Amino acid sequence: MRTRALAFAAAGWLALAPIGCGSSSGTVSRRPEKTNPTTTVPIAAPGADGTVLVVVQDNDFTPQHLRVPEGTTVRWFNQGFSPHRIAPADPGQDFHGVGGVSFGTPADRFHERESYRFTFTTAGTYDYYCPIHGLPHARMFASVEVTRV
Amino acid sequence: MIRTRALLVALVVALGMGALASPAAASSGGQGVKGDKIVDLRGKDTGGHYPTVALAVKDNSFNPQNVRISIGVTVKWTNKGRIAHNILPADKKQDFGKKFGVDTSKFGPGATYSFTFNAPGTYGYYCSLHGAPNTAMFGNIIVGDGKAGASGTAAAKKLRGGTLRVPKDFKTVQAAVDSAKPGALVLVAPGVYHEAVTVSGEHKNIVIRGESRATTILDGDFSEEPGHENGFKVLANGVAIENMTARNFKSNGFYWTGVKGYRGSYLTSIRAGDYGIYSFDAVNGQFDHDYGSGSPDAGFYIGQCYPCNALMIDDEAEWNGLGYSGTNAGGSLYIVRSSFHNNRAGIVPNSGTGEKNYPQHGATIIGNTVYSNNNGATSAIDIAQIATGNGILLAGGNDNVAQRNLVYDHDIGGVAAIPLPEKLINPKNPNAVNFDAKNNKILDNVVKDSRQFDLGIVSTINSATDAGGNCASGNTFTTSMPADIEKVAPCTGTAGAPFKTDIPRFAGLLARSTPPSADYKTVKLPDPPASALVDMPNAKKAKVRPATNEPSIKVDYASIKVPTAPQQ
Numbered sequence: 007m008r009t010r011a012l013a014f015a016a017a018g019w020l021a022l023a024p025i026g027c028g029s030s031s032g033t034v035s036r037r038p039e040k041t042n043p044t045t046t047v048p049i050a051a052p053g054a055d056g057t058v059l060v061v062v063q064d065n066d067f068t069p070q071h072l073r074v075p076e077g078t079t080v081r082w083f084n085q086g087f088s089p090h091r092i093a094p095a096d097p098g099q100d101f102h103g104v105g106g107v108s109f110g111t112p113a114d115r116f117h118e119r120e121s122y123r124f125t126f127t128t129a130g131t132y133d134y135y136c137p138i139h140g141l142p143h144a145r146m147f148a149s150v151e152v153t154r155v
Numbered sequence: 156m157i158r159t160r161a162l163l164v165a166l167v168v169a170l171g172m173g174a175l176a177s178p179a180a181a182s183s184g185g186q187g188v189k190g191d192k193i194v195d196l197r198g199k200d201t202g203g204h205y206p207t208v209a210l211a212v213k214d215n216s217f218n219p220q221n222v223r224i225s226i227g228v229t230v231k232w233t234n235k236g237r238i239a240h241n242i243l244p245a246d247k248k249q250d251f252g253k254k255f256g257v258d259t260s261k262f263g264p265g266a267t268y269s270f271t272f273n274a275p276g277t278y279g280y281y282c283s284l285h286g287a288p289n290t291a292m293f294g295n296i297i298v299g300d301g302k303a304g305a306s307g308t309a310a311a312k313k314l315r316g317g318t319l320r321v322p323k324d325f326k327t328v329q330a331a332v333d334s335a336k337p338g339a340l341v342l343v344a345p346g347v348y349h350e351a352v353t354v355s356g357e358h359k360n361i362v363i364r365g366e367s368r369a370t371t372i373l374d375g376d377f378s379e380e381p382g383h384e385n386g387f388k389v390l391a392n393g394v395a396i397e398n399m400t401a402r403n404f405k406s407n408g409f410y411w412t413g414v415k416g417y418r419g420s421y422l423t424s425i426r427a428g429d430y431g432i433y434s435f436d437a438v439n440g441q442f443d444h445d446y447g448s449g450s451p452d453a454g455f456y457i458g459q460c461y462p463c464n465a466l467m468i469d470d471e472a473e474w475n476g477l478g479y480s481g482t483n484a485g486g487s488l489y490i491v492r493s494s495f496h497n498n499r500a501g502i503v504p505n506s507g508t509g510e511k512n513y514p515q516h517g518a519t520i521i522g523n524t525v526y527s528n529n530n531g532a533t534s535a536i537d538i539a540q541i542a543t544g545n546g547i548l549l550a551g552g553n554d555n556v557a558q559r560n561l562v563y564d565h566d567i568g569g570v571a572a573i574p575l576p577e578k579l580i581n582p583k584n585p586n587a588v589n590f591d592a593k594n595n596k597i598l599d600n601v602v603k604d605s606r607q608f609d610l611g612i613v614s615t616i617n618s619a620t621d622a623g624g625n626c627a628s629g630n631t632f633t634t635s636m637p638a639d640i641e642k643v644a645p646c647t648g649t650a651g652a653p654f655k656t657d658i659p660r661f662a663g664l665l666a667r668s669t670p671p672s673a674d675y676k677t678v679k680l681p682d683p684p685a686s687a688l689v690d691m692p693n694a695k696k697a698k699v700r701p702a703t704n705e706p707s708i709k710v711d712y713a714s715i716k717v718p719t720a721p722q723q
Contacts, residue, residue: 064458064482064510065412065435085586086509087452087482087536088429089406093381096254098261113379115405118509119583137381138406139435141355144390145413 049073049153057081057123060148062116064088065139067148075155079125082116088139089115092122095133095142102128109134129154188277188295194219200228206326207269210294211235212242212262215285217294226299227330229271232257239263245279245288252333259284273333274313275299314357318342328352328363328373335361340699343399345370351383351404359391360416360701365399368421368690369683375404377428377676385410386424392416395702398691402426403676407433408447415439418702421691423683425449428675430456431475435510440465441706446687447472449680451534451672453480454498459510461517462486466706471686473497474530474678476539482507485517485552489706491715494524494686499535499669500542501525501562506551506575506590514590515552522559522715523547529566531670534678541580543669544568546602551575551590558598559717562609567664569602569632571611572625579616579665591615594624596646601631601717608636612644612654613661622654636660 050058050072057079061068064086074080084090093110094101101109104125109132111122126132133142133149140146200206207229211218214236224230234240241259244251255278257268272278278296279288286292314336321343325331329352331341337360345367352373354361365371373386386401386408393416400423401408408424410433411417417440424431424447431447431454434440438460447454447470454472456479457465463484470493472478478495481488481504495501502525506514525546535543542548544566549555551574562569572595577587592614602609609632614623626646627635637643642651691697700707 085584087507087538088509091381091384098254098258110381119581138384139388139410139412141353141390144356 047071047073047151049075050078052078055081059083061085062090062092062136065090065136065146067136067146070148071151072149073151073153074126075153076127076129077125077155078152079123080150082122084116084118084120087118089117090136090146091115091138092134093137095135095147099132101132102126102130126150126152128152188221188279188297189289190293190295191220193221193223193295193297195223196228197223197225200225207231209233212240212282214238215240215282215292217280217282217292220293221295221297223297223301224272225326226275226334227271227273227325227327228298229269230296231267231269233267234262234264237264240282240284240292242268242280243283245281245293249276249278251278256280271329272296272298273327273330275301275334277301315339320344321348322346332358332361332363337361337393338699338701340364342366342695343371347372347374349374349376351375351378351385352387353382354387354389354391354394356391358394360393360703361391362395362397362699362701363387363399364397364691364694364697366694368398368423368694369400369688371399373399373401373404375402377403377405379405384428386427388412389414389417393701393703394418395420395700397421398694399423400425404428407431408450409433410435411437411440413437416702416705418442418700418705418707419445421445421689423447423687424454425680425683426675430454430480431472432456432470433458434465435459438462438464439705440702441708442467443469443708444686444689444691445470446683447478448474448683448687449534449675449678450475451539451675452536453477453503454495455479457481457484457488459483459512460486460488461512463488464706465489466491466708466710468492468706468708468710470494471684473684474533474680475499476533476535476672477501477503477542478525478528479503480505480538481515481518483510483512483515485515485555488518489521489710489712490518490523491521491710491712492523492718494721495546496524496526496528497530497681498528499530499533499539500545500548501528502547502557503538503542503545503550504552504555505538505548506588508577508584508586508588513588516554518552518555519712520547520555520557520560521712522718523561524718524721525560525562526720527564529564532678533673534675535672537580540669540672541665544606546570546605548573549592549595551577551592553593553595555595556598557596557600559715560600560602561718561720562600562602562605563720564604565606567605567607568611568636569605569609570597570600570630571608571613571636572597572623573611573613573661574616576616576665589616591623592625595626597625597627597630598646599629599717603631603633605634607664608634610635610640611656611661612637612640613656613658616658616662619658620653620655622656
């Protein structure tokens with residue numbers, strides 16, 4: 007499927023090639039070692055689709071610490087090459103999903119260019135991580151701080 | 156008030172249950188735990204994926220009350236009563252290794268709670284609704300000899316040096332790792348271990364070794380359970396893993412992340428759903444004498460590092476999507492004297508926006524044997540499908556060197572520097588970048604039997620006449636794209652003619668159709684070759700060598716010659 011899609015894409019590109027487009031850019035520097043959330047994290051505003059975006063890459067979450075008001079839908083977008091997974095750092099914590107829906111991606115994982123959405127209804131701090139590539143509070147982990155409105 | 160009520164409840168329960176909560180020490184093991192005689196459940200667990208013992212929670216008691224289990228066993232409590240209970244540590248200061256206990260709201264009738272005990276000790280617990288520590292509804296889990304926790308404090312997690320044997324001293328590899336202090340050797344006897352092992356930060360500088368590479372096996376059973384996706388997931392510095400096999404893992408066979416110092420020696424990875432042998436954002440490492448087969452992404456992957464200071468040597472990869480992939484990895488990164496064959500594509504360092512540090516630059520590929528990477532029968536991610544039929548592809552990276560490799564029998568190209576146009580491949584990715592290939596050197600390779608071209612250079616999809624500083628010299632070859640490649644893009648001296656490559660041809664190759672991916676779980680794989688069955692020397696007694704000074708194999712790269720073809 008993907009290969010066929012690529013064939014069309016390539017054909018399209020051949021037609022456009024003389025116009026030219028940007029080529030490889032500079033190096034992306036490494037972020038400093040991860041820190042705990044602080045109150046300096048600004049409250050994130052939703053994008054055009056009404057959700058607040060967290061980019062999932064190999065192998066981290068950006069932003070790592072997010073602050074959003076109650077009622078916000080957060081969308082995680084997997085921009086990496088690897089499948090990832092999103093799970094509560096403490097499986098006993100209630101994330102207060104709408105209608106009691108539990109937090110986290112399903113067992114068949116979360117593949118390249120897929121999105122996962124979750125609406126936070128209740129103020130609190132919600133720690134999560136990728137069980138494939140991190141531990142609850144090491145390497146590929148992150149948090150959402152939900153503020154009262 | 157609350158205490159009085161709890162005590163009343165406790166008294167009522169105690170009377171009702173026939174005074175089971177006798178304060179007399181009834182332990183046969185001399186641990187001095189209160190309550191019933193200790194029931195020894197060692198050897199009576201389920202085995203299987205994670206060895207488990209079952210305890211029943213009734214109204215109002217834990218049954219059996221006091222049990223002894225092997226280190227690394229999971230205890231599963233099931234509430235078989237008609238009312239809710241909870242489970243709390245008797246001593247809040249005791250270190251259980253991680254958060255222990257379950258809240259009343261999650262432990263109603265029929266609910267279960269599981270906890271894995273990875274360190275020896277005596278772990279007391281109780282239900283605060285119907286008991287108190289050592290009173291009424293309480294119990295004890297005695298793990299191993301129970302000693303470390305006898306004082307009831309954080310001593311439960313005392314770490315050990317020397318040799319920790321699995322399964323003799325510790326039932327699981329995980330339990331041994333969790334008790335290993337820096338410099339320790341975890342020595343694993345032959346057997347199939349249905350577990351996934353995490354090495355967390357405090358267990359740095361340890362060595363985990365199988366006694367027999369082919370028969371000391373970690374089996375993931377393709378488990379979907381969170382945390383069971385990797386054979387080994389290493390987050391500690393200086394950890395070496397040696398002489399064993401990982402198979403059937405949903406994600407990766409052997410995985411190091413964010414560490415300084417790592418080594419994988421004499422490892423075999425089979426059927427890992429992402430990568431076989433994998434380091435990410437890690438530096439100072441070595442993969443030697445390893446074998447990777449049956450991964451849809453790469454058999455070997457070194458990702459997101461600069462300078463990586465890493466060495467791959469005497470490794471073999473077959474039947475993967477890519478033999479080697481190394482996104483955004485370079486700088487003192489050497490891939491030498493290894494064999495990549497019968498994958499979709501052989502050696503493919505590349506740039507990508509899926510992780511940081513792009514573009515890729517500075518990998519050196521010397522003296523490898525790369526052949527017959529046309530294998531449409533493998534499982535394969537999209538990039539591997541596109542790359543099918545190529546030996547060495549320097550894809551969208553800069554300053555790489557491919558030198559003195561033997562490369563033959565490829566449907567497309569032998570050795571080529573090409574752009575990696577993400578915008579074409581991932582048209583829906585707003586952050587995609589079309590990566591050019593620049594300043595790559597193709598030197599002194601012996602390349603033959605390529606159906607399209609032995610050597611190739613395309614620097615950018617935007618220009619046919621810009622060689623981008625890529626060059627070729629000293630190779631033994633027949634065909635090239637562009638023609639006369641060593642005349643139009645030589646590494647030394649001046650070009651004998653203007654550079655002009657064939658971009659439509661390149662785009663056509665990129666867009667061609669290749670066989671779809673097979674299922675990595677079921678694709679028929681060849682038996683591991685002899686090289687994958689070779690044990691490390693003297694596995695039972697070899698010196699314990701943590702990965703504190705990697706790469707530890709010192710190589711005189713200048714002395715490595717073009718290999719001769721293996722016997723077919």
